[in-house]
Amino acid sequence: MRSRASLFGGIAAIAATFVVFVIPFLFIILMAFKDKQQSALRDFSWPNGFHLFENLYEVIKTRNWMMITAFINSSLITVVSVTLLIVLAAMVGFVLARRKTKWNGLIEFLILAGLMIPPAVVPTIWLLQGLKLFGTLHGMILIQVAYNLPFSIILYRAFIATIPRELDEAAVIDGARPLDVFFRIILPLLWPVTVTNIVVQSVGIFNDFTNPLYYLPGNQNATVQLTLYNFQSQFSTAYNLLFTNILLITIPPLIVFMFFNRQIVAGMTAGAVKG
Amino acid sequence: MTASAVPALKIQRRSLYPGWFYAPAAVVYSVLFLAPTLASLYFSLTRWTLFDATFIGFDNFAQFFREPFLIQGLVNTVIYAVITSGLKVVVGMMLAVMLTSQIMARGYLRSVIFFPVLVSTIGVGMTFTVLMHPTLGMINQSLALIGIKGPGWLVDPKLALFSVALVDVWKGVGLATVIYIAGLVAIPKDYYEAARIDGATKLQNFFYVTLPLSRPATATVITLSFIGGLRTFDLIWAMTKGGPGFASDTVASVIYKQYQAGFYGLSTAGNVVLFILIAVLVVPLTMFLNRKQGFE
Numbered sequence: 213m214r215s216r217a218s219l220f221g222g223i224a225a226i227a228a229t230f231v232v233f234v235i236p237f238l239f240i241i242l243m244a245f246k247d248k249q250q251s252a253l254r255d256f257s258w259p260n261g262f263h264l265f266e267n268l269y270e271v272i273k274t275r276n277w278m279m280i281t282a283f284i285n286s287s288l289i290t291v292v293s294v295t296l297l298i299v300l301a302a303m304v305g306f307v308l309a310r311r312k313t314k315w316n317g318l319i320e321f322l323i324l325a326g327l328m329i330p331p332a333v334v335p336t337i338w339l340l341q342g343l344k345l346f347g348t349l350h351g352m353i354l355i356q357v358a359y360n361l362p363f364s365i366i367l368y369r370a371f372i373a374t375i376p377r378e379l380d381e382a383a384v385i386d387g388a389r390p391l392d393v394f395f396r397i398i399l400p401l402l403w404p405v406t407v408t409n410i411v412v413q414s415v416g417i418f419n420d421f422t423n424p425l426y427y428l429p430g431n432q433n434a435t436v437q438l439t440l441y442n443f444q445s446q447f448s449t450a451y452n453l454l455f456t457n458i459l460l461i462t463i464p465p466l467i468v469f470m471f472f473n474r475q476i477v478a479g480m481t482a483g484a485v486k487g
Numbered sequence: 488m489t490a491s492a493v494p495a496l497k498i499q500r501r502s503l504y505p506g507w508f509y510a511p512a513a514v515v516y517s518v519l520f521l522a523p524t525l526a527s528l529y530f531s532l533t534r535w536t537l538f539d540a541t542f543i544g545f546d547n548f549a550q551f552f553r554e555p556f557l558i559q560g561l562v563n564t565v566i567y568a569v570i571t572s573g574l575k576v577v578v579g580m581m582l583a584v585m586l587t588s589q590i591m592a593r594g595y596l597r598s599v600i601f602f603p604v605l606v607s608t609i610g611v612g613m614t615f616t617v618l619m620h621p622t623l624g625m626i627n628q629s630l631a632l633i634g635i636k637g638p639g640w641l642v643d644p645k646l647a648l649f650s651v652a653l654v655d656v657w658k659g660v661g662l663a664t665v666i667y668i669a670g671l672v673a674i675p676k677d678y679y680e681a682a683r684i685d686g687a688t689k690l691q692n693f694f695y696v697t698l699p700l701s702r703p704a705t706a707t708v709i710t711l712s713f714i715g716g717l718r719t720f721d722l723i724w725a726m727t728k729g730g731p732g733f734a735s736d737t738v739a740s741v742i743y744k745q746y747q748a749g750f751y752g753l754s755t756a757g758n759v760v761l762f763i764l765i766a767v768l769v770v771p772l773t774m775f776l777n778r779k780q781g782f783e
Contacts, residue, residue: 218589254620330739332758332759334537380503458613
C-alpha cells in the first residue's frame with residue numbers, strides 16, 4: 213500500500229519535472245533541427261528534414277565568423293581569469309585563515325561588500341578608459357577577477373581552516389623555505405577546492421552577459437553570450453538559427469555538468485552557506 | 488623552549504604567512520571594484536559626460552524619486568526580489584524534501600532540476616520569450632488544448648514582471664534545492680526518531696522538525712536569491728527589455744538604459760540607489776534570519 217503510493221508519487225514527480233524542466237530543452241533541440249519556415253511556427257513538432265548541420269554552418273559563419281571569434285574570446289577570458297582567481301584567492305585565503313591580525317575584520321568586511329554591492333558601471337568604464345583597458349580582453353579579465361575574488365576567497369579560506377597548522381611548522385622544521393610552504397605543501401593540498409573553484413567560476417564567467425555588454429563593446433570583442441543577439445537584429449525571425457546558437461552555447465556547461473556535477477554542487481552550497 | 492627560540496619562531500611565522508600575499512588581490516580589487524564604487528558616490532551628484540562632470544547636488548536622486556517610470560523601476564525591483572526569493576524558498580524546500588525521501592530516480596530528478604542553473608541566462612530568457620508568446624507560444628497552445636485561454640505573459644503590463652520572475656525561479660530553484668538538501672541531510676536522524684515515538688504525523692514532522700532545523704539553509708537561500716533578485720538585469724533584458732512600456736523595468740535595467748542614453752550621472756545615481764536599497768533591505772534581513780532563537 214505504502215510502496216504503491218510512493219510509486220505513484222515517483223511517477224508523478226518524474227512526469228512533472230519532465231514537463232517543466234526537460235521539455236524546454238527538447239524544444240531548443242527540435243528547433244535547432246528545423247528549417248527557417250518550420251521554425252517560424254514556433255511549435256513543439258518533429259522537424260521535417262534534418263537541418264542541424266546547415267543551421268550550425270549558418271550560425272558559425274554569420275557576421276564574418278563572429279561565433280569563432282566569440283568562442284576564442286570567451287575561452288581566453290574564462291581560462292586566464294580563472295587561473296588568476298585561483299592563485300590570488302588561494303594566497304589571500306591562506307594568510308587570512310592562518311594569521312589573525314587587526315586587519316582580518318576589515319578584509320572580511322570587504323569580502324562581504326564585494327559579494328553584495330553591485331559594481332558601479334559608468335565609473336568603472338571611466339576608470340578603464342583612463343587605464344587604456346576599456347574594450348580590451350585584459351580589462352575584461354581583470355574585471356572578472358575583481359568581481360569574483362570574494363567568492364573564491366571564501367571557498368579557499370573555509371578549506372584551509374581544516375588543514376592543520378602543524379603541517380606548516382613541520383615543513384619548516386624539515387627545511388622548507390617559507391614560500392615553499394605555500395606553493396609546494398599547501399597549494400597541492402587544496403586541489404579539491406581548486407577543482408570546485410575552477411568549475412563554478414568557469415561556468416559563471418563563460419555565461420556572463422552583463423559585464424561584457426558594458427566593458428567589452430565591439431564586434432571583434434564579442435563573447436558567446438552576445439552572439440545570441442545576432443539573429444534578433446539581422447534576421448529578425450530566424451528562429452532555427454537562434455535556437456541552434458542557444459544549443460551551441462549550452463554544450464560547454466553541459467559537458468562541465470556531466471563531469472563535475474559533484475564539485476559544482478559542493479562549491480555552490482559550501483560557498484553559499486559561508487557567504 | 489628556551490627564551491631565545493621564541494622570537495625566532497615569531498619571525499618565522501610572520502614570513503610563513505607573509506602579508507604581501509594579500510597584495511595582488513588587493514590591488515585588482517581596489518582598483519577595479521572599490522575605487523569605482525567610491526567614485527560613484529561623487530559622480531552620482533554630477534551631470535557627467537565622462538570628460539567633464541558638473542556638480543549638481545542631489546538633482547539626480549531627486550529625479551529618481553520624481554519620474555514615475557524611475558519610481559516604478561524601484562518598486563518593481565523590490566517586488567521581483569520578494570517574489571523570486573519567496574518562491575525559491577517554498578519550491579526549493581518542497582523539492583528538497585522530495586529528493587531526500589525514498590523516491591525513485593533521485594539522480595535523474597536532481598540533475599534535471601539543477602541543470603538550468605548552469606545554462607546561459609540569456610539563452611533561457613530567449614527560449615521562454617518564444618514559449619510565452621501569447622498566441623504562438625507553446626505554453627498558451629498547450630493551455631488551449633485543455634480549453635484555457637492563456638494570458639499574454641510578457642505583453643500584458645500587469646503580468647510581464649511576474650512572468651520574468653517565474654522564469655527566474657525556473658532557472659534558479661535548482662540552487663535553492665541543493666542548498667536545502669545539504670541542510671536537510673545534516674539534521675540528525677534522532678529528532679525524527681523521537682518525533683516518531685511521540686506519534687508525530689508527516690505534517691507535524693515537517694513543521695516541527697524539518698522546518699525549524701533547516702533554518703540556516705533558509706537564511707542562505709533567502710539572502711542569496713534576494714540579493715540576486717535586487718541586482719537582476721540579464722533575464723529582464725533578454726525577455727522584455729523592461730517593457731511593455733516601463734512595466735518590468737528594474738533599477739538595473741534603468742541603469743543600463745540611462746547609460747545607453749548618455750545620462751552617465753543619472754545612471755551612476757541609479758547604481759548608488761541600488762547599493763543603498765540592497766544595504767537597507769539585506770543587512771536587517773540577514774540579521775533577522777541569523778539571529779539566535781530563544782530556546783537555543
